[in-house]
Amino acid sequence: MEDQYEVFDQYIAGELDAENLQQFEQALTQDEQLRKRFDVYRLGTRYTLWQKSPNDQDKAFLSQFSQLRQSTAAFNQNNGTKQAEDQLSKRLRLLLFVLAALVGLLLLVWALRAAFQPEAAEELIIAEQYNPLPVPSTLSPSTQDSMSAAFSAYRRQDFGKAIEIFTNFPKTDERFAEAQLFAAYAYFEQKNYPAALEAYEQVILTKDPRYKSNAEWNQLLAALVSSSADKKIEQYFQGILNLPTHSYHEATARLYTLWKKEGHVNFK
Amino acid sequence: MNNPLLLHHDQIYLDALRNGDRSLIEKIYTENASQVAAFVQKNGGSAEDAADLFQDVLCTLYRQAQDGFQLRCPFSAFLFQVCKRRWFNVLRGAKNKFKFNENLDNISSDMAEQIDDFEHRALQEQLFFEKFTELGPACQEILTLSWQENDQTQKRFSLQEVASKTGRTYDYVRKKISECRDRLMQLVTTDPKFKELT
Numbered sequence: 001m002e003d004q005y006e007v008f009d010q011y012i013a014g015e016l017d018a019e020n021l022q023q024f025e026q027a028l029t030q031d032e033q034l035r036k037r038f039d040v041y042r043l044g045t046r047y048t049l050w051q052k053s054p055n056d057q058d059k060a061f062l063s064q065f066s067q068l069r070q071s072t073a074a075f076n077q078n079n080g081t082k083q084a085e086d087q088l089s090k091r092l093r094l095l096l097f098v099l100a101a102l103v104g105l106l107l108l109v110w111a112l113r114a115a116f117q118p119e120a121a122e123e124l125i126i127a128e129q130y131n132p133l134p135v136p137s138t139l140s141p142s143t144q145d146s147m148s149a150a151f152s153a154y155r156r157q158d159f160g161k162a163i164e165i166f167t168n169f170p171k172t173d174e175r176f177a178e179a180q181l182f183a184a185y186a187y188f189e190q191k192n193y194p195a196a197l198e199a200y201e202q203v204i205l206t207k208d209p210r211y212k213s214n215a216e217w218n219q220l221l222a223a224l225v226s227s228s229a230d231k232k233i234e235q236y237f238q239g240i241l242n243l244p245t246h247s248y249h250e251a252t253a254r255l256y257t258l259w260k261k262e263g264h265v266n267f268k
Numbered sequence: 269m270n271n272p273l274l275l276h277h278d279q280i281y282l283d284a285l286r287n288g289d290r291s292l293i294e295k296i297y298t299e300n301a302s303q304v305a306a307f308v309q310k311n312g313g314s315a316e317d318a319a320d321l322f323q324d325v326l327c328t329l330y331r332q333a334q335d336g337f338q339l340r341c342p343f344s345a346f347l348f349q350v351c352k353r354r355w356f357n358v359l360r361g362a363k364n365k366f367k368f369n370e371n372l373d374n375i376s377s378d379m380a381e382q383i384d385d386f387e388h389r390a391l392q393e394q395l396f397f398e399k400f401t402e403l404g405p406a407c408q409e410i411l412t413l414s415w416q417e418n419d420q421t422q423k424r425f426s427l428q429e430v431a432s433k434t435g436r437t438y439d440y441v442r443k444k445i446s447e448c449r450d451r452l453m454q455l456v457t458t459d460p461k462f463k464e465l466t
Binding site: 003005006012013015036039041042043044045046047048049050051052053055057060061062064068069072073074075076 | 285288290293294297298301302304305306315316318319322323326327330331334335389392393394395396397400408411412414415416417419423424446449450453456457462465466
């Protein structure tokens with residue numbers, strides 16, 4: 001047995017004659033190293049053929065395994081799981097889309113609310129704080145004078161007529177301030193804010209303590225409603241805020257905070 | 269190992285694999301696939317990984333059954349333990365492929381010994397093939413042909429047939445086979461893994 005590995009091949013192929021077969025098998029039982037090499041060689045050559053050149057039986061076996069693999073449910077659950085995952089993923093995506101849409105809608109509502117709320121708040125302030133005197137203090141119930149005629153027109157909401165009479169009072173008339181105040185109210189009702197501002201200014205200039213505070217407050221409101229220049233509005237605010245004893249000081253402070261927060265007051 | 273008194277009656281499954289007994293092979297799938305699939309999927313793998321693993325182990329069983337491997341323990345338990353061990357080796361990385369795991373389950377020492385033996389054989393064939401692929405293409409071709417059987421004669425190809433198929437002379441083939449075989453076994457036996465596995 002000169003070529004040991006040739007003998008290995010011959011043994012595996014069943015080509016050894018009886019004498020050499022017996023001799024080789026005896027050697028395998030006696031020589032552990034030979035047996036180890038032979039074990040690896042035998043297994044290795046078989047595996048190499050399986051890998052490189054499978055015989056018909058190997059091919060039939062692999063084909064059968066391939067079919068069984070395809071038809072075995074346990075090995076195809078991934079597909080089912082994947083489909084389930086895909087479906088779950090689709091549902092999650094849909095849910096996320098709906099949530100995103102809801103969030104978007106909420107944001108839109110919030111934005112619209114933010115756009116409209118100041119107006120509502122400001123209107124509320126106007127409604128709450130617009131404070132024309134109810135009746136001219138100089139009104140004489142018993143006499144039919146100009147003040148009575150003007151106030152009568154004002155009450156009838158005939159603001160044009162009321163303005164015509166109120167503005168006819170000369171500066172020298174002791175009722176001038178009050179007449180200007182009611183003229184300003186009438187202008188305000190007509191939404192003629194520049195004229196209202198001017199009329200309030202006339203009242204303030206008289207420094208008549210009976211009407212000055214009311215005129216200053218309503219002048220501020222008129223300025224806000226008419227979206228006057230910020231500088232002018234700031235001036236009106238400060239005119240009141242600098243006087244802690246002003247009867248509209250607290251209301252002005254609240255309004256000032258809002259005005260500062262919003263950046264402007266956009267009364268319609 | 270070849271003592272018939274120690275043979276487990278589940279040897280019928282190895283015989284079925286060796287002989288291509290379709291109904292019993294189907295039974296192997298039916299009775300064992302779900303357990304292996306569940307284990308692999310529970311341990312970071314997919315159903316496809318499980319199928320690959322299961323088929324790989326059955327292929328080894330098929331080859332070793334042809335080589336005379338005989339079962340001394342229940343087939344299903346053996347199959348599952350081998351799959352489990354191989355999957356843990358996959359998880360540990362290819363570097364540790366030639367190292368054996370500890371006894372992961374409370375299995376009998378006899379079964380553990382048989383699993384070790386089975387896996388040793390699997391690793392021996394892999395070591396041999398690994399070295400075979402390090403040979404040149406000419407060596408690989410000639411050796412493969414020299415080990416193959418002729419379909420008609422059911423005998424391995426003669427040197428003359430190998431020479432004819434490769435377009436070489438008889439003398440060249442005879443010399444080349446001897447050289448390639450020696451080179452291959454030198455590579456195998458000098459690899460440190462050879463000592464570990466034998």
